[in-house]
Amino acid sequence: VKKLLNDxxxxxxxxxxxxxAAHGDLVEVHHEPTFVTRKVAQRAGQVALISGGGSGHExxxxxxxxxxMLAAACPGEVxxxxxxxxxxxxxxAVDSGAGVLFIVKNYAGDVMNFEMAAEMYTGAxxxxxxxxxxxxxxxxxxxxxxxxxxxxxxxxxxxxxxVRGADLAxxxxxxxxxxxxxxxxxxxxxxxxxxxxxxxxxxxxxxxxEMGVGIHGEPGRRRIALAxxxxxxxxxMDAILNETPAAKGGPVLLLVNGFGGTPxxxxxxxxxxxxxxxxxxxxxxxxxxxxxxxxxxxxxxCSFTVTALDDDMIGLWDAPVHTAAxxxxx
Amino acid sequence: VKKLLNDxxxxxxxxxxxxxAAHGDLVEVHHEPTFVTRKVAQRAGQVALISGGGSGHExxxxxxxxxxMLAAACPGEVxxxxxxxxxxxxxxAVDSGAGVLFIVKNYAGDVMNFEMAAEMYTGAxxxxxxxxxxxxxxxxxxxxxxxxxxxxxxxxxxxxxxVRGADLAxxxxxxxxxxxxxxxxxxxxxxxxxxxxxxxxxxxxxxxxEMGVGIHGEPGRRRIALAxxxxxxxxxMDAILNETPAAKGGPVLLLVNGFGGTPxxxxxxxxxxxxxxxxxxxxxxxxxxxxxxxxxxxxxxCSFTVTALDDDMIGLWDAPVHTAAxxxxx
Numbered sequence: 001v002k003k004l005l006n007d008x009x010x011x012x013x014x015x016x017x018x019x020x021a022a023h024g025d026l027v028e029v030h031h032e033p034t035f036v037t038r039k040v041a042q043r044a045g046q047v048a049l050i051s052g053g054g055s056g057h058e059x060x061x062x063x064x065x066x067x068x069m070l071a072a073a074c075p076g077e078v079x080x081x082x083x084x085x086x087x088x089x090x091x092x093a094v095d096s097g098a099g100v101l102f103i104v105k106n107y108a109g110d111v112m113n114f115e116m117a118a119e120m121y122t123g124a125x126x127x128x129x130x131x132x133x134x135x136x137x138x139x140x141x142x143x144x145x146x147x148x149x150x151x152x153x154x155x156x157x158x159x160x161x162x163v164r165g166a167d168l169a170x171x172x173x174x175x176x177x178x179x180x181x182x183x184x185x186x187x188x189x190x191x192x193x194x195x196x197x198x199x200x201x202x203x204x205x206x207x208x209x210e211m212g213v214g215i216h217g218e219p220g221r222r223r224i225a226l227a228x229x230x231x232x233x234x235x236x237m238d239a240i241l242n243e244t245p246a247a248k249g250g251p252v253l254l255l256v257n258g259f260g261g262t263p264x265x266x267x268x269x270x271x272x273x274x275x276x277x278x279x280x281x282x283x284x285x286x287x288x289x290x291x292x293x294x295x296x297x298x299x300x301x302c303s304f305t306v307t308a309l310d311d312d313m314i315g316l317w318d319a320p321v322h323t324a325a326x327x328x329x330x
Numbered sequence: 331v332k333k334l335l336n337d338x339x340x341x342x343x344x345x346x347x348x349x350x351a352a353h354g355d356l357v358e359v360h361h362e363p364t365f366v367t368r369k370v371a372q373r374a375g376q377v378a379l380i381s382g383g384g385s386g387h388e389x390x391x392x393x394x395x396x397x398x399m400l401a402a403a404c405p406g407e408v409x410x411x412x413x414x415x416x417x418x419x420x421x422x423a424v425d426s427g428a429g430v431l432f433i434v435k436n437y438a439g440d441v442m443n444f445e446m447a448a449e450m451y452t453g454a455x456x457x458x459x460x461x462x463x464x465x466x467x468x469x470x471x472x473x474x475x476x477x478x479x480x481x482x483x484x485x486x487x488x489x490x491x492x493v494r495g496a497d498l499a500x501x502x503x504x505x506x507x508x509x510x511x512x513x514x515x516x517x518x519x520x521x522x523x524x525x526x527x528x529x530x531x532x533x534x535x536x537x538x539x540e541m542g543v544g545i546h547g548e549p550g551r552r553r554i555a556l557a558x559x560x561x562x563x564x565x566x567m568d569a570i571l572n573e574t575p576a577a578k579g580g581p582v583l584l585l586v587n588g589f590g591g592t593p594x595x596x597x598x599x600x601x602x603x604x605x606x607x608x609x610x611x612x613x614x615x616x617x618x619x620x621x622x623x624x625x626x627x628x629x630x631x632c633s634f635t636v637t638a639l640d641d642d643m644i645g646l647w648d649a650p651v652h653t654a655a656x657x658x659x660x
Contacts, residue, residue: 002519002520002536002537002539002556002630003519003596004519004559004562004592004596004597004599004600004631004632005558005559005596005599006558006559006560006599007558011595011599012595014559014599014602015595015596015598015599015602016598017602018597018598018599018600018601018602018603018605018620019598019601021601021602021605021618022586022598022601022605022618022619022620055595056593056595058593058594058595058598059594063594078595189332189333189334190332206332207332209332226332228335228336228337229334229335229336229344230336232334256352260591260593260594261590261591261628261630262334262628263386263388263590263625263627263628264388264389264393264590264622264625265341265342265345265385265386265388265408265627266333266334266335266345267334267348268345268346268348268349268352268388269334269335269336269341269344269345269348270334270348271348271349271351271352272344272345272347272348272351273348275348275351275352288351288352289352290348290352292594292622295593295594297593297595298591298592298593298630300332300591300628301334302334327657327658328657
């Protein structure tokens with residue numbers, strides 16, 4: 001397998017050490033168990049957001065640890081859920097008296113392990129489950145809809161509310177509201193290769209794409225022939241618009257997320273398609289983001305995410321954030 | 331060719347339109363001729379920085395248009411120099427009375443076309459040539475060393491000086507100093523595919539990499555067998571350290587740049603290697619950046635850049651910047 005690594009069994013640790021060294025002003029990396037915390041301690045009485053999941057989706061989640069977003073992230077091995085001891089240690093490290101909110105992507109392993117951590121944790125905790133992917137109900141790794149790039153939006157919005165002093169119940173409620181307002185769908189042009197497996201997770205013919213792909217390369221709705229960007233974009237956006245709670249004329253956030261191996265040039269071209277389709281549907285794109293925020297290693301492809309906004313959520317999205325992967329206002 | 335696009339001949343325009351739509355608060359995209367300017371007009375009497383070059387290296391250069399960095403960028407077709415009329419129109423649009431500084435990567439076509447633009451332009455102009463790539467002297471596209479990811483550092487440092495009121499001569503001199511302080515080298519695990527060509531630019535065996543690759547996929551020093559990240563990192567860093575003007579104990583900026591298709595996980599792992607090698611050589615990494623800043627479409631691989639800093643350059647690097655791809659302090 002052609003990757004930049006030393007020992008495949010030590011990939012996560014070495015990568016996290018690099019992350020910690022590159023962002024030493026911002027984060028602290030802990031080992032045994034593995035978790036990443038903010039360098040600056042959480043303000044007393046501020047709800048601490050903790051997320052986590054398999055690695056290979058960088059910058060998710062450690063790249064979103066910092067002021068205005070996550071207090072801690074718990075990375076598992078590549079495409080493998082973190083274990084409860086990681087979340088427990090993270091909770092103990094960052095809870096500053098107002099409890100911890102676990103933000104969990106809806107995959108069976110993550111859900112189970114975060115649940116166990118919440119049971120083990122003696123402080124106050126609550127959980128928000130993210131399930132924004134409209135591609136499929138039930139999949140290789142989950143029951144119900146999968147949690148994908150919309151997770152970043154939930155983390156950002158709730159993170160800002162925590163800074164403003166929202167308590168644990170309010171943070172949880174807002175997280176559920178942000179998740180409920182968010183719908184995503186993606187497609188893959190190529191597979192990713194899990195380092196420890198050494199071979200591509202799936203195989204596509206030269207002219208074939210996976211429509212509705214999951215962020216672990218798991219199957220989507222169907223395999224179709226490669227088509228012009230406008231056609232592919234319409235396929236994805238139709239699926240999203242079919243399920244979005246956004247009202248006609250209403251403000252939305254449009255996120256075009258790259259899966260890791262797609263050039264920015266193509267992502268911006270896809271953004272142009274997505275924005276046009278939103279406008280044609282009567283949605284008003286008032287905020288947007290283009291980039292790799294929830295990846296699948298080196299997979300080529302992208303996803304669209306649409307979040308129905310209101311003034312409250314717009315203000316929370318705009319609030320200052322300082323993390324390795326998202327930064328504005330400070 | 332498996333890419334997200336509509337008409338290959340219209341790829342650049344459609345991508346730029348998406349870029350303009352996604353960053354409408356920050357930039358304005360102009361067509362015929364093609365150039366990108368800041369939305370907010372340059373302050374009167376502030377030197378206007380203009381860069382440009384072939385597309386396919388995004389976010390370079392349009393992603394660095396904004397306050398504290400470039401006043402305008404001129405994108406050519408993929409891996410093709412922009413034409414003089416683009417730079418001329420950009421200069422006329424953004425010169426606010428203090429002249430324009432062209433920042434040009436050292437490729438024969440770019441150098442020639444920027445020179446022609448400078449001759450045609452009736453206002454004051456000066457040029458900084460960037461040639462940070464230590465891999466090879468002379469290459470497919472150039473005489474002398476190539477300009478690669480170090481360009482971003484030059485643009486950032488000089489952009490901050492322009493904000494502080496440095497005049498054209500001072501900006502030029504600083505640009506030459508920043509370039510002179512900067513050395514880079516890269517490697518590729520896979521080729522890129524130019525959309526209009528439709529086939530990979532070069533071919534590597536399954537176990538082979540191109541050491542010293544250029545950002546258009548042009549040849550580097552040699553093809554070698556894939557090796558552990560520590561070995562590859564040492565190869566690149568030795569070449570850089572052999573030519574860096576950084577003094578032992580001196581402060582440096584370390585940039586680990588992804589070529590577009592490499593997962594962030596691997597980039598951070600490579601950062602860990604690079605930072606260790608700098609430390610072993612007696613260099614003090616006081617600033618760092620990890621990410622895709624100068625890409626080669628979907629090429630897998632990365633480059634290291636080391637810039638010898640002084641207090642002045644540290645302050646300029648830290649100064650506020652607000653562009654699509656780099657943002658802090660505002």
